[in-house]
Structures are given as structure tokens and as C-alpha cells.
Amino acid sequence: MRVIIIGAGEVGYQLTRSIVAEGSEVVVVDKDPAKLQRVSDELDVATINTDGSSPKGLEEAGAANADILLAVTDSDETNMITCLLAKSMFPSLKRKIARIRNLDYYRNEQLLRKESLDIDPAICPEIEVAEAIVRLIETPFAVDVENFEDGLVKLIGFRVPDDSSLRGVAFKNLPDLDPPKNFLIGIIERDGNVIIPTGNDRIKSGDIIYMPILKWEVGDSVKFLGASVKPAKKIMIVGGGRVGFHIASIMEAQADVKIIRLVVYGGDRDTCHHEA
Secondary structure (H helix, E strand, O other): EEEEEEOOOHHHHHHHHHHHHHHOEEEEEEOOOOOOOOHHHHHHOEEHHHHHHHHHHHHOOOHHHOEEEOOOOOOOOHHHHHHHHHHHHHHOOOOOEEEOOOHHHHHHHHHHHHOOOOOOOEHHHHHHHHHHHHHHHOOOOOEEEEOOOOOOOEEEEEOOOOOOOOOOOEEEHHHHOOOOOOOOOEEEEOOOOOEOOOOOOOOOOOOOOEEEEEHHHHHHHHHHOOOOOOOEEEEEEOOOOOHHHHHHHHHOOEEEEEEEEEEEEEOOEEEEEOOO
């Protein structure tokens, strides 16, 4: 798979590192040679020092032969123009993904739909972070939670404690513990390694086990795991920025949320402002 990444900032760098690790071919485009230097020094990818939002820049990057375009500069407008140019000039480029922080753009389905900019999907980093935090707040026994099918299915990562009844149990013997009907452990993360378990593998304390669980069956799985879930009723968020605001917006119907915004006056003291 050939991927073009427009923007070599921190987001672009991290995306490049992850995509390269998956074995894909990546071309990174940016106007800033210093940012490109970091990418080329640390990652085995091609870099092009040009304006990726221009027709010439996209041509130089090989957009005609690319599978995916990721526009992740720090300018929403640049990212959207890049996707629009790619749609007009390179119809064979089927997937265009853009980083968009302005909520007026991000939530405008008419603007982003296939007939317009054809961005699928638009990604707002602050919302992604806020939603990840909310998932952990809603599932406090987990170390990782991903939602699928609009939250109907959850992939939950649970760290096995020393006193767990699962400790030392072979997978082939799990049915003896009378697990919930659809209980399934798909992956084990152990000492930084990913294991696809077989019947003879045993669960160890400290393992992170990943389980796909239907939303309405989370309670049964929690009970089986011996974990405790107490819904958050009071939440304090330190920081009134975009991420804090998004978390409060999502959680305000479920809990009493208070934001503490820290403002520094004259560089010598912090003053806290409380916002409901």
C-alpha cells in the first residue's frame, strides 16, 4: 500500500512511524526542511520538500499511484484544499483523510461528503483524545477501550491482577470457570509482546487480555473478571482547553463535571477559575 502524508509535524511524524511499522510505502511532504530532516533521519521513507497542497506537490508525491492521502498539516484549510485537489486531479486515489480541528468544518457532513470534499474520515485530534478518555472513565477497570459499531461492541483491555481467578488457568480450561456465554479473549499483551493464545497457553498476572464485548454484556464480563465498576458521579477536569471542553460536553449528562482553568498572571502565581 502506498500512502502520502502531507505535513511532517508531530502528527505526521507519528502517523508515518506507525504506518511504516505496518510495512506500507510512505511519502512525506512538507514545506519545512527541518521537519522533513527529522523524518528522514529516523524513518525509512521518502520525503519531498514542497507544498503538498499544490497540484505540482501532489504530482511530485506520486498521488496518481497512491492508495491513501493523509492531510495532517496544522491548517484545516490547507488540509481540505489538498483533499479537494486530490479528488479533482487523481480520481484513482480512493481514500482521503484530513486533520480538521475547527468544529464548524468537522461537523459539516455536507462539506465532507463524497460529492463535496470527499474526506473519509475527518479526524479531530482533540475529540479523539477526549473520547478515548471518556471510554476509560466509563470503563474504569480497563486499561484500554475501543468502540466499534457506534459503541455497541467494545474491545476492552484488562490487566490481570495477582489475585485474579484467571491467573495460571490454561485457555482450554476457561470453560470450567463458567464464563459468560460470549466471553472471548482474542489477544494477550505480555511484556510488550502480542500473543494469539492457544488452548495450552496460560494466563499470567500482569497480562493485558483483550476481549470483544457487547455493550449490554459488559456487566457480566466485569463480574466474571472480579473487577469493580463504580460509575463516575463527580469529575474534575484540570485544563479548560479543547480536550477538557469536549470531555465535559460528553460527560455532563452522566456526571457532575467541573472544569478548573489555570490562568497565570504576571508569571508569578496561578489563579483557578471554576466553570460549571
